[in-house]
Amino acid sequence: MNNTFDLQRFGLLLSKHTKENGRTYLLSLAVLAAILCTFLTFVTYAGDGYLGPHLQATFYLVFKVLSGAMFTSIVFSAYGDKKKSIPLFTLPVSNLERYLVGWIYSYVIFQVLYTLCFYLVDFAVLSIANLTSVQKNEVVNIITVEDSKFYPGLMIFTFIHSVFFLGAIFFRNLHFIKTGFVFFGGVLGFILINAPLLRLIFGGQAQFSPPFDSIRIMEGENGMSLDPAPGSEFYLWILIVVMSLILWTSAYFKLKEREV
Amino acid sequence: MIKLSNLNFGYSKKSLLFKDLNLELEVGHIYGLLGKNGAGKSTLLKNMAGLVFPTSGQCSVNGYNAAERRPAFLRELFFIPEEVYLPSLTARGFVDSSGQFYPKFDHTGFFEMLTEFDVPADKMLSKLSFGQQKKVMIAFGLATNTSLLIMDEPTNGLDIPSKVQFRKIIAAALTDNRCIIISTHQVRDLDSLIDTVVVIHDQEIVLNKSLEEISDRILFSTAAHANKGGILYQETSDFGINTISINNAENYSKVDMELLFNAITNKSKAVTEFLN
Numbered sequence: 001m002n003n004t005f006d007l008q009r010f011g012l013l014l015s016k017h018t019k020e021n022g023r024t025y026l027l028s029l030a031v032l033a034a035i036l037c038t039f040l041t042f043v044t045y046a047g048d049g050y051l052g053p054h055l056q057a058t059f060y061l062v063f064k065v066l067s068g069a070m071f072t073s074i075v076f077s078a079y080g081d082k083k084k085s086i087p088l089f090t091l092p093v094s095n096l097e098r099y100l101v102g103w104i105y106s107y108v109i110f111q112v113l114y115t116l117c118f119y120l121v122d123f124a125v126l127s128i129a130n131l132t133s134v135q136k137n138e139v140v141n142i143i144t145v146e147d148s149k150f151y152p153g154l155m156i157f158t159f160i161h162s163v164f165f166l167g168a169i170f171f172r173n174l175h176f177i178k179t180g181f182v183f184f185g186g187v188l189g190f191i192l193i194n195a196p197l198l199r200l201i202f203g204g205q206a207q208f209s210p211p212f213d214s215i216r217i218m219e220g221e222n223g224m225s226l227d228p229a230p231g232s233e234f235y236l237w238i239l240i241v242v243m244s245l246i247l248w249t250s251a252y253f254k255l256k257e258r259e260v
Numbered sequence: 261m262i263k264l265s266n267l268n269f270g271y272s273k274k275s276l277l278f279k280d281l282n283l284e285l286e287v288g289h290i291y292g293l294l295g296k297n298g299a300g301k302s303t304l305l306k307n308m309a310g311l312v313f314p315t316s317g318q319c320s321v322n323g324y325n326a327a328e329r330r331p332a333f334l335r336e337l338f339f340i341p342e343e344v345y346l347p348s349l350t351a352r353g354f355v356d357s358s359g360q361f362y363p364k365f366d367h368t369g370f371f372e373m374l375t376e377f378d379v380p381a382d383k384m385l386s387k388l389s390f391g392q393q394k395k396v397m398i399a400f401g402l403a404t405n406t407s408l409l410i411m412d413e414p415t416n417g418l419d420i421p422s423k424v425q426f427r428k429i430i431a432a433a434l435t436d437n438r439c440i441i442i443s444t445h446q447v448r449d450l451d452s453l454i455d456t457v458v459v460i461h462d463q464e465i466v467l468n469k470s471l472e473e474i475s476d477r478i479l480f481s482t483a484a485h486a487n488k489g490g491i492l493y494q495e496t497s498d499f500g501i502n503t504i505s506i507n508n509a510e511n512y513s514k515v516d517m518e519l520l521f522n523a524i525t526n527k528s529k530a531v532t533e534f535l536n
Contacts, residue, residue: 003330009361016357020347083345090309092335092361260311 010097040125049133056140061153072106072164073176080172095256159240162247169254267317279463288436292454293443301443309339338401342413346385362404370403391417409440415449427453447517479507480516492530493523
């Protein structure tokens with residue numbers, strides 16, 4: 001018997017999770033659709049019946065990250081509830097299988113369902129708008145749209161997911177609020193510490209600048225700006241992927257160590 | 261089956277709930293785990309089920325370290341907590357989604373027990389009363405046919421007829437390959453059910469003896485029938501003075517668990533010292 005991963009056992013667990021939580025997830029999806037519908041309708045109406053492809057793509061990414069963070073933060077909420085966690089932890093499955101069910105639901109299934117939901121709402125809103133608008137709308141292809149931010153958006157979603165995924169198992173309650181507080185507190189701290197750090201390195205002549213971006217050094221009245229080399233954002237994406245992997249791994253060990 | 265070796269546990273590092281606990285439990289027995297409120301009965305059971313981890317020492321079940329929560333260990337364990345949670349499914353839906361994880365799950369037995377407990381199989385479990393939910397969990401736990409069945413205060417929330425049914429069903433469920441542990445503070449609920457008493461008191465297991473051995477060695481009687489020279493404990497009730505005395509004459513007396521429990525958890529250690 002494989003005590004780490006068994007495909008049949010994992011399938012049973014995925015099926016059990018779906019049967020027991022499917023109704024709640026569908027209701028949440030309906031709420032998401034209603035929110036998307038409200039926002040897209042309002043913006044289309046404000047734009048005289050026209051919603052440009054860039055705006056559609058922006059909506060897609062912003063709502064994906066926000067709703068994804070909210071959904072991810074509750075995916076392990078049952079493990080923080082004393083009554084619910086006992087049957088979950090004593091069910092004969094491995095910690096890896098428990099973890100993967102949460103990961104697949106919050107990362108893979110969420111993205112598929114969110115994308116379907118977005119396109120359904122977008123298509124419906126734009127079809128109605130096209131009945132009266134002068135400039136006809138087209139449903140955006142978020143991957144091929146000009147100056148597409150799909151892949152950077154996916155990276156950001158991945159990173160935010162990993163943060164809220166860890167928060168979902170780290171905290172026992174108020175997962176979204178607590179994770180958000182810690183995350184944004186950390187980001188703020190990181191930004192604030194960057195300026196004194198640069199001054200320390202450049203002898204008090206560096207001006208405030210955000211992390212991983214250009215720096216400006218003053219010498220008397222002369223200033224010099226150092227911009228990142230072209231293509232260097234690639235390293236930033238690598239860093240984000242590595243950070244996400246670390247956070248996902250931490251979430252696994254946190255789940256393994258979780259007591260009732 | 262279950263072996264606790266030098267187990268220390270505390271919810272905070274400063275105050276330990278268990279100190280160097282050693283205990284061995286075997287299959288073929290129904291153990292009654294007794295202890296005062298806050299003595300750590302539920303926590304001890306959670307240690308056995310891998311739900312909490314010892315600070316030091318080890319708890320092994322069937323050779324597996326409980327804290328690792330391996331599937332091979334969990335498929336031979338079913339834990340019925342004091343407060344049960346059941347999803348928004350019918351009993352049939354619940355068996356379909358959860359029964360498959362237990363290789364020896366008895367579908368027919370489960371529905372027979374539900375009928376015996378008078379619980380509807382097609383009603384949403386989350387809509388059932390607390391007592392009915394508890395009966396579903398008891399029936400499910402027994403139907404899993406796991407070699408270790410742990411029940412934390414199983415009779416809480418059950419009405420009097422259900423308690424009688426519970427005793428009957430549990431007594432019938434014991435086999436040579438099964439170990440059943442029942443924790444309770446309502447000692448009378450375990451009358452005629454358990455065969456071994458485990459008492460936890462002051463961070464330690466102070467008693468782990470079979471009822472047979474206990475009744476062989478000590479006599480539960482009124483003061484008039486007691487072994488006058490060997491009284492270990494006595495307490496006054498509305499009906500007179502009840503005593504525990506040394507059973508020199510090989511008389512048989514039924515173990516009065518409430519009296520035994522009071523004697524052990526009382527400051528006097530005469531009974532514990534004599535039995536151990």
